[in-house]
Ligand code: FES
């Protein structure tokens with residue numbers, strides 16, 4: 039039995055310690071906002087926050103996060119920064135199919151929590167999740183909006 | 193236990209149980225008992241039983257439910273997969289109904305004749321070909337107007353006043369003379385009992401009165417998609433459900449004979465059962481992770497197909513490199529797709545002739561949501577299936593055939609799709625629903641099958657590869673008088689049929705055919721080369737590669753004739769007002785045409801390219817600006833002008849053009865599906881490259897509404913981008929780009 043703190047709630051999980059956190063969240067806890075896209079840390083669809091830091095849950099063994107605070111997209115609006123990110127996503131009409139967006143919102147929230155006013159380089163380094171619908175430029179605009187900065191011409 | 197179902201395609205389910213289709217519809221729409229509803233007035237099953245002939249898109253009750261609280265539930269004939277169709281449908285229906293699109297809850301309608309609103313008569317229903325809005329615009333407007341007329345009629349009856357004294361304001365019927373008003377939600381119950389007015393009696397709004405059509409109305413699904421609440425097929429769950437994972441045959445057509453380590457697999461943690469299915473083995477478990485771990489550990493003995501040709505089996509010696517060589521070696525006159533004038537003769541009298549050979553690559557759809565399917569057999573003999581799909585009625589027909597159930601006893605739920613781009617049409621062996629159905633039958637519980645990314649890349653259908661040989665003749669003034677193109681390829685329709693049809697597959701050459709430039713002599717032909725590859729429709733289909741070929745070769749013609757590529761296009765479109773307007777619009781949007789190379793303010797050397805396309809009823813023109821950084825092409829800006837005739841939602845158009853541009857850059861810059869020894873080299877995103885955020889360009893969309901016949905939006909933003917970028921790269925490097933992708937080719941400024 040593994041104890042998990044997810045969105046402020048304590049869960050007792052019956053799973054092998056090496057089970058990826060992603061599948062524990064989706065199957066054991068039945069919370070399906072966190073998405074599976076590749077399973078090998080390539081796409082970022084499965085991103086959650088562990089103690090406020092964005093983490094790809096598909097390659098995170100559940101036993102490694104037993105004592106940590108896990109935030110999934112279902113809990114994002116409990117976080118003041120997360121709430122701002124969601125509002126920016128709505129304001130900029132970011133999602134298309136939406137499948138990558140739980141992970142994108144997680145990545146942006148983690149970034150702004152770590153640095154309220156990220157530079158272009160910070161944004162480039164942090165916003166690396168794949169989006170097949172091509173919402174990259176809209177994501178950037180939303181993050182810049184949150185950071186209170188203008189986008190620099192490249 | 194191991195069940196062998198690999199030969200058991202048609203499942204015997206016993207006698208069909210009589211069940212009302214209405215129950216499915218009600219459940220599918222989540223209609224709650226007791227709500228004041230305008231909707232589901234006539235159960236569709238009943239209509240069928242009575243032999244009623246349904247005219248698609250006319251029965252208001254099949255589409256709309258107006259609730260007491262004023263929310264409006266709309267059954268959309270088209271599935272939402274990111275293209276914004278649910279919002280567009282709410283705008284179009286809401287405009288004529290006089291109800292704010294923001295008050296709509298839109299869902300994908302169940303299969304059934306009401307929703308075959310594409311075209312006239314019996315119609316059909318697919319979400320594809322950038323056809324949703326343009327094929328149903330008039331029908332859906334009339335539907336909204338009919339519903340409004342019914343609500344007005346209901347108010348007239350209630351107040352005892354003539355209909356002519358009533359008007360509407362969003363969500364309300366108003367009697368100005370007596371200062372009375374009733375919300376639609378209050379009228380819906382009465383309106384339900386009224387007859388639907390004959391479509392031809394319904395008056396539509398004048399365009400000048402539009403309140404929502406043509407405006408950037410906020411999308412209805414954005415908040416749900418930003419908070420993880422949007423539910424896709426992969427998220428579907430029902431009580432008692434178990435999970436399944438599969439291991440596909442390494443090559444399509446092979447079948448599982450046995451599992452060498454079956455006992456060990458069965459003993460793995462969480463495993464419920466192990467199954468041999470057509471083309472795969474499956475493990476069922478309470479948890480997906482257990483199913484996946486076990487199925488991946490299975491050592492399967494595969495057997496080769498008895499008759500490979502009959503099923504388009506993938507042979508062990510197939511490679512994309514070898515196939516490219518076959519395409520390049522294809523010869524002969526081929527089959528004529530477009531023939532105007534006498535190109536062959538014009539070449540002999542031309543002042544100069546140029547030739548070039550172009551090539552494209554196979555591409556995966558790589559939509560981010562991997563395929564999944566949930567199947568549940570119910571106690572009453574009915575079957576529920578949850579599946580991402582672009583053509584519900586076709587899938588139901590196939591499920592009926594597989595199970596022996598009648599269509600009335602099959603409920604297909606089609607949730608939002610996590611990206612499709614052509615992935616979810618009915619392709620042989622490319623969808624997990626037959627597996628889910630067979631497993632649910634075998635284990636007696638609902639089963640959800642999820643394909644891992646690796647299994648998906650083994651069964652995805654690919655965008656075809658082509659090699660095109662061009663020849664052009666120029667006159668003494670350097671203008672093209674003749675163009676000839678021989679495309680060696682197999683179209684997606686030909687691939688699906690696994691044979692050459694009686695007619696040409698229009699999707700094979702579109703974009704090399706159908707060009708609007710005034711070149712008097714044209715000869716375009718296809719050299720059909722059969723492959724064993726599973727081919728599919730990929731965003732913008734033939735246009736995705738063919739406009740690249742043609743528009744890049746047109747730049748070569750310009751170079752040869754000493755013309756500027758923009759000026760040459762304008763010259764060749766001198767008699768085409770719509771396209772010359774569009775070309776000028778994109779030039780203006782980019783700050784005026786300049787080819788370069790030039791030095792940008794940041795010191796980088798840059799150049800621009802231009803290209804055009806006529807895809808899916810719309811017209812597009814693109815200009816791209818590029819530089820070379822560290823041996824890699826950097827695309828800074830893309831300006832794209834699009835003329836779809838008429839626009840419903842400009843913000844969604846801009847989003848679609850941007851998204852299509854991203855896919856266009858992806859295929860030009862990085863993307864290619866490589867096969868060796870009959871298997872894909874890359875099975876996940878570590879090996880299969882798609883555009884990453886750092887390679888994305890800024891995209892600026894300029895909408896030109898010519899008022900011409902309405903065209904598509906989802907796909908047209910793609911085809912002009914690869915050639916615009918490639919032409920810019922060629923301009924900058926002095927070396928023609930003639931193949932996609934650029935990855936693997938050397939580019940030096
Ligand atoms: S599913 Fe975890 S990174 Fe793709």
Ligand code: FES
Pocket residue numbers: 133134135136137138139168169170171172173274560610611
């Ligand atoms: S919105 Fe579809 S993958 Fe990002």
